[in-house]
Amino acid sequence: MTLYMLVTVWLLSLEWLEGVVWGQAPLLILMLLECGRNERRLRQRTGRLGLDEQGDWHWRGTRWQLARQADWLPFGVLLTLQNQQGKRWRLWLMMDNLPPYAWRSLRACLFSA
Structure with missing residues (x-):
């Protein structure tokens, strides 16, 4: 989860051109969905x-x-x-x-x- 947070913070800190600012929100939503998916898969694959x-x-x-x-x-x-x-x-x-x-x-x- 740490890597996803670092990438998210990095994306938020970038200066976006005016024509592509609309793409920032969907990109962040996709990042959060992927983070949740990976966390769920990791929890499924734990155990002795x-x-x-x-x-x-x-x-x-x-x-x-x-x-x-x-x-x-x-x-x-x-x-x-x-x-x-x-x-x-x-x-x-x-x-x-x-x-x-x-x-x-x-x-x-x-x-x-």
Whole structure:
């Protein structure tokens, strides 16, 4: 939310030409709507994620399986999980949100599978 507020303050501080001042309000409304949408999506994707011995993921009391191979970047991994009903979630796990030992364990588990 901080980034959206900074951009909003920056847009308000700009000097707009007289011919395009009418575009300032719709632009700010779109920014606020996008901010709310992103906040809602982040709240939906929180919770403890665990991996059991069979390679199944547990999140929000449901068993999930990898729908496709994990996509790795140096700073994060994208997991595409699917439950038994066929619902899919794409979750980014970021390196800076995990302790170093947990990040190493995650990499070891996913690369050995």
